[in-house]
Amino acid sequence: MRAWVLLSAVLWYLTRVGWQRNSERTEKGFIYGNPGHPVKLYVKLHHNSPILVCMDLKRAEKETVDPTYLWVGPNEKPLTGNNKINITKTGKLMVKDFLEPLSGLYTCTLSYKTVKAETQEEKVVKQRYDFMIFGKKSNRRIFPEPSIYFQP
Numbered sequence: 001m002r003a004w005v006l007l008s009a010v011l012w013y014l015t016r017v018g019w020q021r022n023s024e025r026t027e028k029g030f031i032y033g034n035p036g037h038p039v040k041l042y043v044k045l046h047h048n049s050p051i052l053v054c055m056d057l058k059r060a061e062k063e064t065v066d067p068t069y070l071w072v073g074p075n076e077k078p079l080t081g082n083n084k085i086n087i088t089k090t091g092k093l094m095v096k097d098f099l100e101p102l103s104g105l106y107t108c109t110l111s112y113k114t115v116k117a118e119t120q121e122e123k124v125v126k127q128r129y130d131f132m133i134f135g136k137k138s139n140r141r142i143f144p145e146p147s148i149y150f151q152p
Contacts, residue, residue, distance in 0.1 A: 033129025054091035074104025
């Protein structure tokens with residue numbers, strides 16, 4: 001009986017807080033990528049997505065020289081700002097009024113320069129970040145849990 005109570009408590013806790021694997025979520029609600037691992041998240045239909053950042057948290061804590069960002073949507077075409085897609089100059093993406101057809105893989109490629117102090121040699125580095133976004137209709141939990149479970 002005790003084991004059942006303990007298991008129930010653990011499962012209840014995990015369903016309430018969710019699991020945040022392969023990503024970092026800041027107190028501002030930003031979702032950072034994780035190189036080599038897609039970040040999966042569910043967004044309630046007709047709500048805005050969380051703000052996706054085109055870099056990982058470690059990169060965000062360092063100086064980034066001349067960054068450029070290229071976001072590609074589920075249709076494998078570069079995303080451009082329109083009434084549903086908001087991309088900032090700092091590489092952040094938010095999808096407004098999320099609808100089911102917008103579900104899919106969102107990829108961002110971050111390009112930046114590194115400079116060797118001794119030789120002043122510049123090198124361009126590219127890093128790719130993948131975000132799998134799915135629309136969901138209800139407040140019901142989804143198992144297995146996504147990397148991020150966003151609900152406004």
